[in-house]
Amino acid sequence: MRMYDIIMKKRNGGTLAEEELRFAVNGYVTGKIPDYQISALLMAVWFQGMNDTETAVLTDAMAKSGDMVDLSPIEGVKVDKHSTGGVGDKTTLVVAPLAAACGVKVAKMSGRGLGHTGGTVDKLESIPGLRTAFGQQEFFDIVNRTGICVAGQSGNLAPADKKLYALRDVTATVDSIPLIASSIMSKKLAAGSDCILLDVKTGSGAFMKSLEDSIALAEKMVAIGEHAGRKTAALITNMDIPLGNYIGNSLEVIEAAETLKGKGPEDLTEVCLSLAANMLYLAGRGSMGECMAQVQAALRDGSALEKLVEMAEAQGGDGSVIRDTSLFPRAPYEYQVRASCEGWITRMDTEAVGISSALLGAGRTAKEDSVDYSAGIILKKKTGDYVREGEALAVLLASEKTLFGESEKVFMGALEFSGQKPEREPLIFARVE
Ligand code: URA
Numbered sequence: 001m002r003m004y005d006i007i008m009k010k011r012n013g014g015t016l017a018e019e020e021l022r023f024a025v026n027g028y029v030t031g032k033i034p035d036y037q038i039s040a041l042l043m044a045v046w047f048q049g050m051n052d053t054e055t056a057v058l059t060d061a062m063a064k065s066g067d068m069v070d071l072s073p074i075e076g077v078k079v080d081k082h083s084t085g086g087v088g089d090k091t092t093l094v095v096a097p098l099a100a101a102c103g104v105k106v107a108k109m110s111g112r113g114l115g116h117t118g119g120t121v122d123k124l125e126s127i128p129g130l131r132t133a134f135g136q137q138e139f140f141d142i143v144n145r146t147g148i149c150v151a152g153q154s155g156n157l158a159p160a161d162k163k164l165y166a167l168r169d170v171t172a173t174v175d176s177i178p179l180i181a182s183s184i185m186s187k188k189l190a191a192g193s194d195c196i197l198l199d200v201k202t203g204s205g206a207f208m209k210s211l212e213d214s215i216a217l218a219e220k221m222v223a224i225g226e227h228a229g230r231k232t233a234a235l236i237t238n239m240d241i242p243l244g245n246y247i248g249n250s251l252e253v254i255e256a257a258e259t260l261k262g263k264g265p266e267d268l269t270e271v272c273l274s275l276a277a278n279m280l281y282l283a284g285r286g287s288m289g290e291c292m293a294q295v296q297a298a299l300r301d302g303s304a305l306e307k308l309v310e311m312a313e314a315q316g317g318d319g320s321v322i323r324d325t326s327l328f329p330r331a332p333y334e335y336q337v338r339a340s341c342e343g344w345i346t347r348m349d350t351e352a353v354g355i356s357s358a359l360l361g362a363g364r365t366a367k368e369d370s371v372d373y374s375a376g377i378i379l380k381k382k383t384g385d386y387v388r389e390g391e392a393l394a395v396l397l398a399s400e401k402t403l404f405g406e407s408e409k410v411f412m413g414a415l416e417f418s419g420q421k422p423e424r425e426p427l428i429f430a431r432v433e
Contacts, residue, residue, distance in 0.1 A: 062186035065160035080193035093256035100148035116354030126373035130317030203240025205350025248376015331397035352414035
């Protein structure tokens with residue numbers, strides 16, 4: 001078999017056979033096939049797409065390129081949840097304890113932030129002392145004891161994805177539905193949970209900017225999960241506006257903790273309750289209505305908040321900062337962004353808002369960068385709000401005053417104003433199963 005022929009077949013719109021896809025993935029991981037040939041294949045896929053069988057085989061080959069985690073030492077039904085990434089998306093910090101408080105097991109691996117999106121591992125590590133790196137036995141023990149553990153991704157989980165993603169990042173081939181679907185699902189399948197709930201973000205802060213593409217991505221991922229014998233569903237949720245009001249690492253932990261105390265913003269609370277109810281539903285915990293009632297009760301009675309504290313402490317962290325979020329170190333400098341005109345905010349370019357937060361130190365532009373846990377943005381106004389000239393739109397937080405100028409410029413460039421109140425968009429557009 002020759003890589004040249006595989007590239008040409010896909011370039012000309014052909015369907016790749018299972019052995020051709022496995023040959024390409026395995027050859028790339030073992031270093032026998034060079035970057036330039038895989039780059040050409042990725043570009044051919046970008047233009048020609050892949051059918052469901054090709055995508056499922058590619059995913060399976062990527063998942064099996066490293067460890068396939070066996071979660072059977074953990075008792076009970078294991079449910080995973082994955083977000084395709086967004087701005088202010090702290091849902092895992094709320095949803096995982098909600099689901100675990102209701103009795104399903106959450107043995108989850110999460111990633112770090114890159115570019116305009118944040119990552120759960122960075123957010124969790126803003127809790128003093130908290131660890132996200134565990135040996136397998138310790139990970140199993142924590143989940144068996146507490147029902148929940150959110151760890152960083154182990155080094156040998158889907159190594160093919162790691163290599164392919166790095167190549168896609170520099171060859172303009174990230175935004176391809178079969179490539180995103182296989183990338184995400186290879187890690188989810190390798191991570192071993194019985195059920196997978198996908199939170200597919202749509203809008204200006206998401207990878208998929210249009211609802212149509214988001215639904216197509218969700219359908220592909222659900223098909224891959226079901227084909228692999230995992231119960232899989234997806235919610236398509238709004239990322240045309242940041243979720244909640246806090247953006248940044250410790251800032252998002254603070255907002256998540258307040259949400260678990262019943263004092264969170266409405267949008268975040270509603271999306272989190274729906275995600276958690278869907279996790280329970282996948283785990284067979286009753287009808288959707290019954291699952292929603294269970295998660296609402298876990299929010300109301302404080303058991304989900306206690307679960308987050310228990311998880312933080314089991315992972316070596318200081319749980320007292322969750323109970324009293326004023327104990328989190330506050331960034332030394334703050335800057336108020338004020339409106340220079342009057343009117344309704346009709347649009348927020350959410351990717352730009354995420355970049356504005358990253359510029360304050362909350363995010364990284366290269367994988368090896370460190371993040372400033374206390375940096376970020378507190379939004380005072382969002383799409384649909386009316387503002388008067390001079391009114392505060394947001395508070396920027398950083399460790400150096402010099403970071404405010406560029407960040408404010410990007411933030412202001414993200415906003416559009418008008419004399420007309422915009423229509424309110426739904427928070428959840430669709431459910432795919
Ligand atoms: N997240 C991933 O893990 N992979 C992609 O391709 C895009 C988002």
